[in-house]
Amino acid sequence: MRSPPQQGSGRLRTPSRLAPGSRPGLSRGHRGLTETSIQSMSTAASLRTPAADSPSNYASCRVGRFEWRCLPEYQPLLESGQFDWMSLRDAPGVRRVKRNGHRDVWRIDASGEVLFVKRYRSDSLTTRFKSLIRGPTSMREWEVGHYAARFGVDAVLPVAAGWSGSRTWAGPSLLLTRGVPGAIALCDYWMSIRHDARRADAVAQSTARLVARAHQCGFHHLDMHAGNIIVQTAQCPTPRPAFVDLHNVRTAAAVSTRDIIANLAQLNQWFRRHATRTQRLRFLRAYLVARDEFAQVSPYARNWIIDPRELLTVLAAAARRHAERLWAKRDRRSMRTGRYFARIRPAAGWRGHVLLVSKHPRALSRASQAVFEARDWKRWLSDPTRWTDPTCTEVLKDSHSAIVCRATLDTTPPLPIICKRPLPRSLWKRLLYAVGPSRNMRAWRRANMLLNRDLAAAQPLAVIERRVAGLIRTDSLLITELIEHALDLEAFLIQHVMAQPSKLRRSIKDRLIAAVAGLVRDLAERGFVHRDFKAPNVLVQWQPPYDGRPELTLIDMDGITHRGGRRVAAAWRAAVRLSVSLAECDAVTRTDHLRFVQTLLLHTGQPLSRWKSVWRALAEQADHKARLKSRRRDWKLARYGRE
Secondary structure, X not given: OOXXXXXXXXXXXXXXXXXXXXXXXXXXXXXXXXXXXXXXXXXXXXXXXXXXXXXXXXXXXXXXXXXXXXXXXXXXXXXXXXXXXOXXXXXXXXXXXXEOOOEEEEEEEEOOEEEEEEEEOOOOHHHHHHHHHHOOHHHHHHHHHHHHHHHOOOEOOEEEEEEEOOXXXXXXXXXXXXXXXXXXXXXHHHHHHOOOHHXXXXXXXXXXXXXXXXXXXXXXXXXXXXXXXXXXXXXXXXXXEEEOOHHHEEOOOOOOHHHHHHHHHXXXXXXXXXOOHHHHHHHHHHHHHHHHHOOOOXXXXXXXXXXXXXXXXXXXXXXXXXXXXXXXXXXXXXXXXXXXXXXXXXXXXXXXXXXXXXXXXOOOOHHHHOEOOHHXXXXXXXXXXHHHOOOOOEEEEEOOOEEEEEEEEOOXXXXXXXXXXXXXXXXXXXXXXXXXOOHHHHHHHHHHHHHHOOXXXXXXXXXXXXXXXXXXXXXXXEEEXXXXXXXXXXXXXXXXXXXXXXXXXXXXXXXXXXXXXXXXXXXXXXXXXXXXXXXXXXXXXXXXXXXXXXXXXXXXXXXXXXXXXXXXXXXXXXXXXXXXXXXXXXXXXXXXXXXXXXXXXXXXXXXXXXXXXXXXXXXXXXXXXXXXXXXXXXXXXXXXXXX
């Protein structure tokens, strides 16, 4: 093991002066940290984890094809042959709890003790190359687990690690860990207690202490999200968090400032959606206090004095970068075969993508909670054209550009769906349709991008295209969920809001205005530009007595593009389009328009005093947009005989 670094101190005063041992990239990546006086003793973390100490009393043995390293009390279990580690599916008292592309996790009952077996596979060339360089994955996790135990960092304890003796780099490896009594993933535990202020504060404090101690002990978890921390709820006086998935951990080096911020940003990614700002600030304060408390706990501990406001600024930027990377990774899934999506060829000449299971199930969306099979999609889409056949489905829209129908999937229970098929009517549009970008494929990708960014959209279920010679597109079909128990924004205002007493009507309108302004802001904040943000494209799910917040869902993704960055100007263009679409709605008054403008100003961080100039500018743009809309309507009537 590398010798521990000597404790010293350094000060970051300007971008040109760094703490001793710090990387130059720290100043470039976090300039905000160098603008104030920061005391730091961080040194550069190693890119490769040195081997951590194993317990001094471990035993080694060979059973069958596997070499084992284990705690002595577990050697009889390994030598007994009670379990076939490569075939656990049919063994009594065994249940698989997780599976992904790299490993399986099984829960077993071994003589009354609960153990978890993690089986790593070496299927890919990349995995084998890493194993050749680093050694078996299970052995790395064994060493990290016992490193954590030695320094008092709460983590699952490995009791045995095994690997294929003949081909260490190519064979599977196994890890056995002790079960944690009453263990619940932090994300699940938090969802069950987050409205209980006392319990939520207690688990936030204990998690902050866990993370702070880990950092001060040279324990850097590279994938520290809420699913990789469990909470022990039994056999302890208070809930006790602990780390899991230890194969992706660096140890035995001081955790640098850059890595600390990256870790906190990772943890914030989930909690920004499920915890209040106050709760997250309390966590951050508890983390800083705990760092000072553990300043002498190990040779890798470092003092870190920083202005909390400066830290919040840097964390916000880091959280944004982490979120963008995570969103981009999830966006690519919709075009691949994996756990959530699959590529299929349901009929001759047809190919596309289908949903298997949604990563973001929503309470009011049955489609997002359903689980599909690729073979079922092949059966349903064996005759794609029947989904828009007027004799088989209910036609909702038959315009000059597309036909939209309502149908039903024969699931249990039956699932209502919307099917959309573009209809290029002119020669020019047919040419563009054949070789240009696909509207349905673009809508599929945009809808999944919205969902990945926590923006409610109609769940896309399938998109398929028909091509000639694999190049020329001749037809396409997009299937999305039908949003149940919903009305578009204008219909909701007329049918629900206007029927209420004036006092309740004002309260409903104010909450609806806040929800719509929040949606416009979120679209702009996440880099989306919506050129067709009109009332018919926003569905409202909100039932009497109209408690809480209304659920808004976007439909018709043709007008949405993603350009990245913050798009404040796009928010105001969306407001203009919405204003024009509601211009003839008697349920919307000038007061409602004004309150919407003021609310959107507040949501986009602009001073409320600007409302007069913004109001005049929006009125001028809305008049111009209304004239263009009238001309477009006249052109459609003259050319196609309909709008």
